[in-house]
Amino acid sequence: MPQAYVLGSPIGHSLSPAMHGAAYVALGLTDWSYAAHTVDESSFAQFVAGCGPEVRGLSLTMPLKEIAFTVAEPVSHRAELAGAINTLVRTESGWLGDNTDILGVIGALAPEGRVARGRHSGLLLGAGATGRSAVIALRELGCRTVTACARNPGKALDSLGPLTEKLDVELTVRELEAWPTVKSDLAVSTLPPSGARAATDVLEAGEADLSGIRLLDVVYADWPTPLARAAMARGASVVSGLDMLAHQAVEQVELMTGLRPDWKVLLEAGQAACTG
Structure with a gap:
């Protein structure tokens, strides 16, 4: 059963499980699961090392975006430029580090x-x-x-x-x-x-x-x-950070599953989670 997680500390506030879960439903990925785990810098390497082949990807929030470089190989050009990794994707050669915040x-x-x-x-x-x-x-x-x-x-x-x-x-x-x-x-x-x-x-x-x-x-x-x-x-014309979160999550879903969801599906899931 393919799995993915969002890691960080604190992590209870994360909207990623709601957004990614909605994307899986919309894409028909009924066997995929996505959950949040509290992981800080001291436990990060151990957690990643313990991930079996069923773990296809990891979303990273604070304080893990810099320490992720210690486990990522290769690293995308945009992640190198930003000096931050918010996405790890399992590949045949290791964990690809990428930055979808951009x-x-x-x-x-x-x-x-x-x-x-x-x-x-x-x-x-x-x-x-x-x-x-x-x-x-x-x-x-x-x-x-x-x-x-x-x-x-x-x-x-x-x-x-x-x-x-x-x-x-x-x-x-x-x-x-x-x-x-x-x-x-x-x-x-x-x-x-x-x-x-x-x-x-x-x-x-x-x-x-x-x-x-x-x-x-x-x-x-x-x-x-x-x-x-x-x-x-x-x-001013003002846009919420929820739009940014939905768009970056679309990129993560595609990197991890190979399929691209409609960003509005993730936005609506995030809005519902915020008000629920």
Whole structure:
């Protein structure tokens, strides 16, 4: 019986079992199963080593996206660029390490090609591991310039500078409070709810016009978030992190099973799990 798991710590909040399970039903994969396991960095290698041939794939969340490089062979180019692996797929030669977060961001910002891939300017709020995936996605969508607004601009420059050089992207780093004044048409906030409070406050205190901006807020709990509400009130087109999660999960399902589900099936399953 083919199996797949999502690993992380904590993991009880994960919507992946609902999404992947819905995909299996839609694809007729009635013999497949998908479940969540609490695994941290200290137990990760042992868990992976204990996976039998029936385990076809592993979805990884925090804090496992970097330690996964220790068991992955080969590693995809996009995972190498992002410095993060969120998917392990069993192959004849070992565990393929991949990163579907990048495709998740692309899918959320440009569903069904609704955003033309051309010359865009990008805006990033936050500069953690997800921020690196977001920058790669913005480049894929045609952004030649990206402004990163972060609580610690120096740290953001250290994290994103080498990556943007490889991508031939012009990077500007600014304080988080400056973000409403940045001119862009594609934006991604990777800020957690606690960090997004400052970004929301400065937006609400000013008179910024965000019309023409498509903003992905990677947070999906308690949607719409305060940041999303404030951005929509100022004209932005805002996308939930649930869309990103559904699109990246589609890529994981295809990597693990060889079949591609409709992303809307996974989105609806995620929405039901959030409200259920």
